[in-house]
Amino acid sequence: MSALITDAIARFSEQYPEVHLEVMFLKQDELIEAVRERKVDFALTFEMMEKDDLLTEQPVKTYHLCAIVSDQNPLALSQRHVYPQGHAEVYGTYIELTVLILVRA
Numbered sequence: 001m002s003a004l005i006t007d008a009i010a011r012f013s014e015q016y017p018e019v020h021l022e023v024m025f026l027k028q029d030e031l032i033e034a035v036r037e038r039k040v041d042f043a044l045t046f047e048m049m050e051k052d053d054l055l056t057e058q059p060v061k062t063y064h065l066c067a068i069v070s071d072q073n074p075l076a077l078s079q080r081h082v083y084p085q086g087h088a089e090v091y092g093t094y095i096e097l098t099v100l101i102l103v104r105a
Helices: 004-015 027-034 072-079
Strands: 043-045 053-069 081-085 088-102
Touching: 027 043, 027 053, 027 088
Parallel strands: none
Antiparallel strands: 043 088, 053 088, 081 088
């Protein structure tokens, strides 16, 4: 996730220099506990959580990623998508990844 948010944090910091951001990378259960205990203001995650009356989650952005593989790879054989790349055919599969913001209700 760090590569996906680095530019956004830099732009935010330039636009709002008076706001202090501290970024921590934690496991999913640690993120949930940190928000629940108000140790952090919010958390960004890729995983939907189980229903929790203290916390709410809101989708922020969905990314469509593609794994490019050889035509013999199991991903190419199970879900065949052919992408024309010049004169060659490239095989792969799409992955949809949604970033969620998690806050205390």
